[in-house]
Amino acid sequence: MAPDADDSDTEHDTSRRVEEPVPHAHLARDETLAPLVEAYGPLELDPEGDPFERLVVSLVNQQLSTASAAAIRERLFDRFTVTPDGLLAVDEAALREVGLSGQKVDYIRSAAEAAREGRLARDRFAVMDDAAVVDDLTDIHGVGTWTAEMFAMFVLGRADVFPVEDLAIRRAMESLCDTPSREAMVERADPWRPVRSYAALYLWHHYEDGDPNVPTA
Template sequence: MQQAITFLTSKDKTLKFILENFGNPTIQKRQEGFASMCHIILEQQVSIASAKACYVKLENHFGQILPKLIHSATNEELKNCGISRQKIIYIKDLASKVLNKEIDFSTFSSKSEEQIRAELITIKGVGNWSIEVYLMFCLQSPDIIPLGDIAIKNTIIELYNCHTHEEMQVLTNNWKPFRTFASYTIWHYYLKKRNKI
């Protein structure tokens, strides 16, 4: 972490200001695998609290969140856990791909980021944001910036007056090879400013 802080504070006065005034962000670590990917799918376009509530209901209902249990569950069971019709399709497709060995989370640690992206993008409803969150939280990839994330995007607009994806890309390229830590810093500022942590 210290290496990332030293690098980013020397390159970017805004990140330096955040770290000096709001403290260091918490680095999230989630277990690798199917259950975490389900959780990330549940987090798409809803609040963290709402997604967590659905995830806990799933856990309580099934005991463990396993591909075979999700795959064989009825839509009604999953709906009773607070999961939308669309997301039921997504997590069942994920379960099916794991059971068919099209996706093997246990091999990800030995694969390149490109290979992992190529596998995960085949899941219905999974796009860049979901993949980047998995790479950041589960695999601890050091150089990810999820520009599709609303909080990241809005905070960059607020702090840097960057409005287009291209402008954001140019700005965030300056943070390589520590874009993940920069992302955590941006999220940290976003939450602190809104008294969410």
């Protein structure tokens, strides 16, 4: 099992847009989200890219501000081949030189082993519901609930994930809904089913219009 390394605002690619209006029409009926839908227009999940790379990005992003995580990611991807075999071939000292902690090096190595075993293949998850996806991924050392939910959203394109462990989501909910607890936030988000992932995109936008460099854990 993984630590619940929960919060990061650095995973969120919220600039892409879609033609399909249904999620946005649904959310526009909510009094809290309607102004955000109007302000930002249709937003999309972007479930493209290599699953291992996306998982590495989430692991790097854990508990870091946007700026810190971006700097480490840039160095990591510039210096090394970010594949399971590529990173497993690099020694710990070299990985730490790009700014990774020893703990995160361990997490990335565990993810690389899992990927090499085929555990990150998209087709494995096709028969799983969202909860099963999170349960499966959190068996990988270093992958907590937040990281697994980011994978479900941005690798698998799951439409109804509500990442309440994300600090930016909680800050946005606090400012918009006056919801003081995670439980209250989950309850408030219930009407946003079955497209809570899209609601999260709007909440991230709302947060990012503030200070994107607030530490995330």
